[in-house]
Amino acid sequence: xxxxxxxxxxxxxxDLGTLTTAFFVAWLEEIAEQVRVHRERLTALDAxxxxxxxxxxxxxxFTEVLKALADSPPTAPGQVLVSAGTTLIRRVGGASGPLxxxxxxxxxxxxxxxxxQAGFAAAFExxxxxxxxxxxxxPGDKTMVDALAPASLALALAVRDGVGVREAFELAARAAExxxxxxxxxxxxxxxxxxxxxxxxxxxxxxxxxxxxxxxxLVTVSSRR
Amino acid sequence: MKKLINSxxxxxxxxxxxxxxxxPSLRIRDRVVYRASGPRAGKVxxxxxxxxxxEPLHAGFVGYGMLDAACPGxxxxxxxxxxxxxxxxxxxxxxxxxxxxxxxxxxxLNFEMAAELCEDVQVAGVLVDDDVAVQDSLYxxxxxxxxxxxxxxxIAGALAEEGAPLAEVASVAGEVNARSRSFGIALTSCTTxxxxxxxxxxxxxQVELGIGIHGEPGRIRAPMASAxxxxxxxxxxxxxxLPLEGDLLVLLNGMGGTPLMELYVAFAEVAAFIRGxxxxxxxxxxxxxxxxxxxxxxxxxxxxLDDTLTRLWDAPVETPGLRWGR
Numbered sequence: 378x379x380x381x382x383x384x385x386x387x388x389x390x391x392d393l394g395t396l397t398t399a400f401f402v403a404w405l406e407e408i409a410e411q412v413r414v415h416r417e418r419l420t421a422l423d424a425x426x427x428x429x430x431x432x433x434x435x436x437x438x439f440t441e442v443l444k445a446l447a448d449s450p451p452t453a454p455g456q457v458l459v460s461a462g463t464t465l466i467r468r469v470g471g472a473s474g475p476l477x478x479x480x481x482x483x484x485x486x487x488x489x490x491x492x493x494q495a496g497f498a499a500a501f502e503x504x505x506x507x508x509x510x511x512x513x514x515x516p517g518d519k520t521m522v523d524a525l526a527p528a529s530l531a532l533a534l535a536v537r538d539g540v541g542v543r544e545a546f547e548l549a550a551r552a553a554e555x556x557x558x559x560x561x562x563x564x565x566x567x568x569x570x571x572x573x574x575x576x577x578x579x580x581x582x583x584x585x586x587x588x589x590x591x592x593x594x595l596v597t598v599s600s601r602r
Numbered sequence: 603m604k605k606l607i608n609s610x611x612x613x614x615x616x617x618x619x620x621x622x623x624x625x626p627s628l629r630i631r632d633r634v635v636y637r638a639s640g641p642r643a644g645k646v647x648x649x650x651x652x653x654x655x656x657e658p659l660h661a662g663f664v665g666y667g668m669l670d671a672a673c674p675g676x677x678x679x680x681x682x683x684x685x686x687x688x689x690x691x692x693x694x695x696x697x698x699x700x701x702x703x704x705x706x707x708x709x710x711l712n713f714e715m716a717a718e719l720c721e722d723v724q725v726a727g728v729l730v731d732d733d734v735a736v737q738d739s740l741y742x743x744x745x746x747x748x749x750x751x752x753x754x755x756x757i758a759g760a761l762a763e764e765g766a767p768l769a770e771v772a773s774v775a776g777e778v779n780a781r782s783r784s785f786g787i788a789l790t791s792c793t794t795x796x797x798x799x800x801x802x803x804x805x806x807x808q809v810e811l812g813i814g815i816h817g818e819p820g821r822i823r824a825p826m827a828s829a830x831x832x833x834x835x836x837x838x839x840x841x842x843x844l845p846l847e848g849d850l851l852v853l854l855n856g857m858g859g860t861p862l863m864e865l866y867v868a869f870a871e872v873a874a875f876i877r878g879x880x881x882x883x884x885x886x887x888x889x890x891x892x893x894x895x896x897x898x899x900x901x902x903x904x905x906x907l908d909d910t911l912t913r914l915w916d917a918p919v920e921t922p923g924l925r926w927g928r
Contacts (some may be wrong), residue, residue, distance in 0.1 A: 420796075420797065424797065424801050424802065425802075426818075426819075427816075427818060428678045428794075428801065428816040428817055428818050429678075429794055429796075429797045429801045429817065430676070430677065430678055430679055430794065430796060430797075433676075433796045434676065434679055437676075466682070466683060466715065467682055467683065467684050468682060469679075469682065470653075470675045470676060470679045470680045470681055470682045470708065470712060471653075471675070471676075471679040471680050471708035471712075472680075472706075472707040472708040472711055473708075474682065474708075474712070475683075475708075475711040475712060475715060476711070511711065512707070512711075564741075566741045566742065567707065567743055568707050568743055569706065569707065569743070569814075569816070569818055571736075571741065571742040571743045572735070572736050572742065572743070572746060572814055572818060572821070573818070573819060573820075573821070574737075574742075574821055576819060576821070576822075
């Protein structure tokens with residue numbers, strides 16, 4: 378059923394084991410919802426070691442993403458992700474706009490329908506690489522990468538081990554969450570938190586926290602049907 | 603915390619509407635602030651931008667002798683590439699455009715993306731990173747751009763007004779940055795409209811040393827002290843990084859919430875410190891220029907002048923935030 382339009386599958390999220398356009402739209406809707414729910418928490422994390430606007434900026438950005446998806450409904454998974462990424466770059470500003478925007482765009486450019494689990498894992502990896510390249514960040518710098526890189530690894534290992542999609546997402550979400558928590562004792566080497574030097578130690582990185590949230594949304598959406 | 607706003611969401615646009623109403627010399631469209639007079643053929647265009655909340659930087663420095671356009675972002679959030687592309691294209695008088703970018707990850711990323719998208723305009727960039735509180739190393743995002751941004755915008759703006767080519771304007775802008783150092787101290791945190799409460803708690807008995815301009819905490823916390831002692835901390839940090847000698851351009855900048863009277867108290871100490879080092883305060887500026895909303899505190903920025911830079915600093919300027927000689 379390579380590249381078949383979703384109406385043939387009734388708008389379901391899975392089609393013969395592959396992820397549909399509807400799945401990716403639902404993922405972004407869930408991200409927008411969760412970012413809104415966690416807006417104050419993300420902003421509070423940012424207040425400790427940044428400038429107290431991470432939750433507000435992402436909320437604004439993903440609200441715009443949903444608007445753009447509604448204005449011109451995408452017909453392929455890649456279109457969903459590229460549209461989301463472009464909107465984030467054009468609307469958010471700061472570092473998080475270009476970083477998340479580039480991640481979604483790179484993912485979108487990398488997915489080929491039908492999106493198998495292996496295809497998703499490879500696209501996710503492309504997104505993480507885009508963040509690492511643009512932000513010049515590596516694991517251990519106390520950034521988004523500390524949540525995204527372990528999630529990407531978990532997705533790849535799940536493919537290798539033949540673990541199902543939903544369980545793979547659960548493993549990725551757990552890895553991202555642990556990765557985000559692991560930023561607490563780190564000293565920031567990138568972004569605004571790096572200006573604090575040793576004082577950045579003891580706080581969870583807001584970017585890693587929002588990244589973990591975004592990965593966790595994969596679980597919520599894949600659990601629905 | 604009380605704020606004189608209609609809503610947090612509309613604060614940036616409402617403030618821009620006020621700027622437009624107050625200053626007929628500006629034209630404001632789609633979150634870009636331009637000179638109403640438009641681009642001048644053959645003159646290098648100067649575009650800067652950054653988060654809102656630092657007023658008068660940058661929009662208040664649009665006008666003759668300084669910027670051609672400014673791109674304000676959300677509060678403490680860099681502008682988006684679309685704004686920068688729009689501004690760059692609009693102010694190009696055929697001689698190219700200089701982007702003046704403060705060294706923050708967000709500003710750098712968005713200006714880089716915009717520069718790539720400006721295919722039909724020759725674009726050069728200068729990165730301002732004058733804050734000595736941050737060690738420029740592999741372990742930080744590099745030094746922050748703070749008070750020296752004003753010096754770069756003024757001096758490069760004067761040179762562009764004289765008709766100098768893009769490469770020369772960019773080179774002098776880089777030289778101003780290389781000759782400038784800053785250090786800031788906060789007496790209080792600041793309150794963004796969206797958060798509605800101070801970004802961090804700072805007891806009455808303590809100050810933050812080595813702050814940036816986004817209400818982020820500084821490098822260390824220290825006991826509150828006299829203006830003389832606090833000024834000495836800032837001046838020592840600068841002097842250790844770039845020894846104070848020769849003719850100096852000195853900015854004593856308020857962070858937004860400190861009365862001018864107190865800034866003058868601090869400036870007297872700055873002047874005494876410079877005399878003590880045997881250097882000469884050739885030019886000076888005291889006031890709120892690169893601010894952090896309602897933060898109380900100050901920063902000192904010092905540039906080691908030469909004859910050319912002094913002449914360009916003295917050149918006429920006519921903007922809402924800075925004007926003389928015209």
